Amino acid sequence: MIQTIKLRTSILAIFLSVLSIGYTFAQSKVVVVPLGGEEKSAVKGYELVSSSSSINPGSGAVVASPILCPEGKKVLGGGATTGGTQHVLMGSYPFSNSEGWLVRITLNEGATPAAATFSIYAICAEVDEA
Numbered sequence: 001m002i003q004t005i006k007l008r009t010s011i012l013a014i015f016l017s018v019l020s021i022g023y024t025f026a027q028s029k030v031v032v033v034p035l036g037g038e039e040k041s042a043v044k045g046y047e048l049v050s051s052s053s054s055i056n057p058g059s060g061a062v063v064a065s066p067i068l069c070p071e072g073k074k075v076l077g078g079g080a081t082t083g084g085t086q087h088v089l090m091g092s093y094p095f096s097n098s099e100g101w102l103v104r105i106t107l108n109e110g111a112t113p114a115a116a117t118f119s120i121y122a123i124c125a126e127v128d129e130a
Contacts, residue, residue, distance in 0.1 A: 056115040068100040069124035084116040
C-alpha cells in the first residue's frame with residue numbers, strides 16, 4: 001500500500017510540474033482552438049490554494065480535511081502531503097460540485113499515535129462551461 005501511495009504521489013508531482021510549466025507558458029490562460037473555429041478561452045485565473053494543519057488521529061481514526069476554491073472558481077486538481085511516516089493518505093479527491101479538494105488521512109498501521117503536519121493543495125481556475 002505504501003508503494004502505491006508513493007507511486008500516486010510521484011504521478012501527482014509530475015502532473016503538478018507539467019501543469020505549472022504549462023501555466024508559465026500560457027501566462028494564466030489556456031486557449032482552445034476548435035477545428036475551423038475561432039480561438040476561445042476555456043480556463044483562466046489559475047490559482048494554487050493551500051493550507052497546512054496539525055493532526056493526531058488515534059488508532060483507526062480518519063481525519064478528513066477540505067480546502068475550497070475561491071468563489072467562482074472550480075477545482076482542476078489537488079493533493080496532499082503528510083509530513084511523516086506515522087500517517088498515510090487514505091483519499092484525495094474533488095468534492096462539493098468541484099468547488100474544492102478533500103483529503104482523508106489516518107494513522108499508519110502499527111504506528112504509535114503522534115502529531116504531524118500535513119498540507120493540502122487545490123488547483124483552482126475559472127472554467128467556461130459552454
